[in-house]
Amino acid sequence: MAIYLDCNATTPVEPSVASVVVRFLEKDFGNAASPIHDYGVFALVAVEHARGQVAEVVKARRDEVIFTSGATESNNLAILGLADAGLGRGRRHLITTTIEHKAVLEPFEEMARLGFEVQILPVRADGRFDPQRLADALRPDTLLVSTMQVNNETGVLQPLAEVADILANRDIWWHVDAAQGFGKELEQLRHPRIDLISLSGHKIYGPKGVGALIARKYDRQFPPLRPLVFGGGQEQGLRPGTLPVPLIAGLGEAAKLALRNNGERIAHCQAFREKALATFSALGAEQNGAEEYTLPHVLNVSLPGINSELAIKALKNVIAVSSTSACTSHTHTPSHVLTAMGLSSENVEQSIRLSWCHMTPEVDWSEVGTILRARRG
Structure with missing residues (x-):
C-alpha cells in the first residue's frame, strides 16, 4: 500500500478520536436536545465539553462555537448569512482573494447575484495576497472581508496579522477560512479582531461531516448572521437540526490533541x-x-x-x-x-x-x- x-x-483519524466517536455511537447515544434523562444529559455534557475544546484552540468563548457539517457550510453561513445585514444597511461591497477555496468563491458569486459588488484581490508570486492592496480596496460601504489562513494547495500562510492591523478600527466584518490551518498554526487565529472562523474536523485528524463556525461576540452580540436552514433553535438559532454528538465529541478530542501536541x-x-x-x-x-x-x-x-x-x-x-x-x-x-x-x-x-x-x-x-x-x- x-x-x-x-x-x-x-x-487520518487519531486513534483516540475514533474511540470517542465509537463510544458515542454505540453506548452514549442520547440526543443532546433531550436532557430529560441520563442519556440526553450525558450527550449535552459531551457537546458542551467539545465546544470548549474547540474554542480553546483560538482562545474564543465556548458559546461562540457554532457546530456545522464542516468548513464549507461554515463559509456559506459566514458569507451568505450577512446578506440581510448588508442589504439593510446599504453596504454591498465585499472583498476576497483569487486563491480562496471554492467554498468561499462560490458563495461570493451568489452574493453578487443578490446584488453585492464583489472585489477579488490578486496574489503575488510568493502565494500571498498583498495587505496594502486590501487596505486600498476598503470603502465606506465595505461589509465583509474574507481571507483564508493557509492556502490548501500551496500551504502558504497568509498575512492575517497585517490584515488585523488594517481592520483594527473599521466597522467591517472579517471572515477567515481556517480549514487548513486550524490547530496547526495557532497564533494568528487567536487575534480578537477576527470575527468569523471556519474549520473542519477531517483536516485535524477528526471525523468527516463535522466542523464549526466560530463567531466572536462584541458587546455580547453575535455578528448579524441569518441562518441558511430553518427548523429549530439549535446552535444559537443559526444551525438547526439534531446535533451529531459522536462527530462533535470526536472533533473536540481532535481539537484537544491539536493544541496539546x-x-x-x-x-x-x-x-x-x-x-x-x-x-x-x-x-x-x-x-x-x-x-x-x-x-x-x-x-x-x-x-x-x-x-x-x-x-x-x-x-x-x-x-x-x-x-x-x-x-x-x-x-x-x-x-x-x-x-x-x-x-x-x-x-x-x-x-x-x-x-x-x-x-x-x-x-x-x-x-x-x-x-x-x-x-x-
Missing part, C-alpha cells in the same frame, strides 16, 4: 519536509509558494519534463499524492491558485502537492527519485 501524502485533502507535530513534519525537499530539489523541481511562508506539512512543486498526471500514476505504488484541491480534482481544470500566482500553464500542468502529518511513516525517497527520473526519461 502506498504511503498517504494527501493530508490536505483529508487526514502542536509542537511535537510541527517538529515531526519539519523533519519529514527536509527529506522531501532534498529529493525534489535534486530533481530540479520548482517550489510553488515561498518557503519562508509555507507550513511544514505541505509541499507544492512543479517537476520539469513530467506531467503531473503521469507523475502521480508512476508513484501510485509508493506515495499517494495529488495535483490540485480535492474538491476540484474531478474537473481536470488547471489550478486557479497556481494560475493566480502567475505560473505558466506548463508549470501548472507539472505541479504536484504532497501533504503529510505526524502519523505519516517514513518514505523511501530514493525510490521516489528513481521513479521520477525514469519517467522523465
